[in-house]
Amino acid sequence: MSDYKIRGYKDSDYEAVRELFSAGMNEYVPPVCVHVLKQPWVLFVLTCMFICLLVSSKSLILPVLAVTLALALGRQLLGYCWSMYIDHCLKEDLRDISKTYMQSKGSCFWVAEADEIVIGTVAAKPSEEKQEELVLKRMSVRKDFRGLGIGKALSREVLSFARQNQYRSVILNTLMVQHEAQKMYESVGFKKYIEFVLPTVYGKLINFTVSKYRHDILPGS
Numbered sequence: 001m002s003d004y005k006i007r008g009y010k011d012s013d014y015e016a017v018r019e020l021f022s023a024g025m026n027e028y029v030p031p032v033c034v035h036v037l038k039q040p041w042v043l044f045v046l047t048c049m050f051i052c053l054l055v056s057s058k059s060l061i062l063p064v065l066a067v068t069l070a071l072a073l074g075r076q077l078l079g080y081c082w083s084m085y086i087d088h089c090l091k092e093d094l095r096d097i098s099k100t101y102m103q104s105k106g107s108c109f110w111v112a113e114a115d116e117i118v119i120g121t122v123a124a125k126p127s128e129e130k131q132e133e134l135v136l137k138r139m140s141v142r143k144d145f146r147g148l149g150i151g152k153a154l155s156r157e158v159l160s161f162a163r164q165n166q167y168r169s170v171i172l173n174t175l176m177v178q179h180e181a182q183k184m185y186e187s188v189g190f191k192k193y194i195e196f197v198l199p200t201v202y203g204k205l206i207n208f209t210v211s212k213y214r215h216d217i218l219p220g221s
């Protein structure tokens with residue numbers, strides 16, 4: 001196993017951190033496409049389109065081409081929406097990482113480093129909804145360093161920070177396609193406490209489900 005260390009964020013990590021975050025999120029475009037394709041109304045529309053074109057044209061070529069085109073357009077559209085979300089994050093807390101995370105006592109940003117290369121990230125900041133609650137964000141491990149326990153180590157870093165700073169719990173959000181992340185959080189003691197479909201038109205349309213996880217910090221633990 002490669003040696004790595006976890007340390008606080010430095011300004012020289014800026015580009016690497018943003019790239020790692022974007023790469024990690026971009027991996028979810030294909031699973032999100034599959035998730036959308038599995039929605040009954042999507043399957044229904046595609047099937048109807050196929051049958052109607054087959055019956056009207058009496059040829060297989062047109063329906064096959066039309067469905068392929070619809071799938072390709074859908075893939076492009078989802079990719080575009082996903083990249084807008086990534087851009088939004090890059091312009092939000094990841095725009096000035098030092099200012100957002102490193103300049104107040106209750107928040108922090110860590111990187112995992114191997115051979116002076118950033119291979120993992122995680123952030124923590126106070127919840128805006130509840131006092132004494134810390135939010136874990138921006139967890140990402142470079143693809144070729146996965147399965148080595150780095151995600152778990154980064155999670156434990158956040159839990160230990162929460163303990164040191166007298167937080168009572170750590171929470172985080174995951175999406176319906178982040179199965180590895182969910183397993184990883186569960187393996188360090190996080191428990192799912194709520195699951196909901198994003199209450200927007202698009203959220204409902206594609207059954208975009210968010211699962212929230214929490215890890216309580218027991219006094220004296």
Ligand SMILES: CC(C)(COP(=O)(O)OP(=O)(O)OC[C@H]1O[C@@H](n2cnc3c(N)ncnc32)[C@H](O)[C@@H]1OP(=O)(O)O)[C@@H](O)C(=O)NCCC(=O)NCCS
Binds near residue numbers: 147150152
């Ligand atoms: C989620 C992520 C951070 C995990 O990082 P990692 O360093 O590979 O995780 P670890 O090696 O610490 O794995 C710990 C546990 O996660 C689970 N896990 C990790 N990869 C898995 C996989 N491919 N399939 C199933 N479980 C997996 C296992 O329970 C594992 O525990 P085990 O090794 O005792 O079985 C990494 O996959 C990643 O960066 N994904 C893309 C970005 C992302 O999804 N971030 C989370 C946003 S909420």
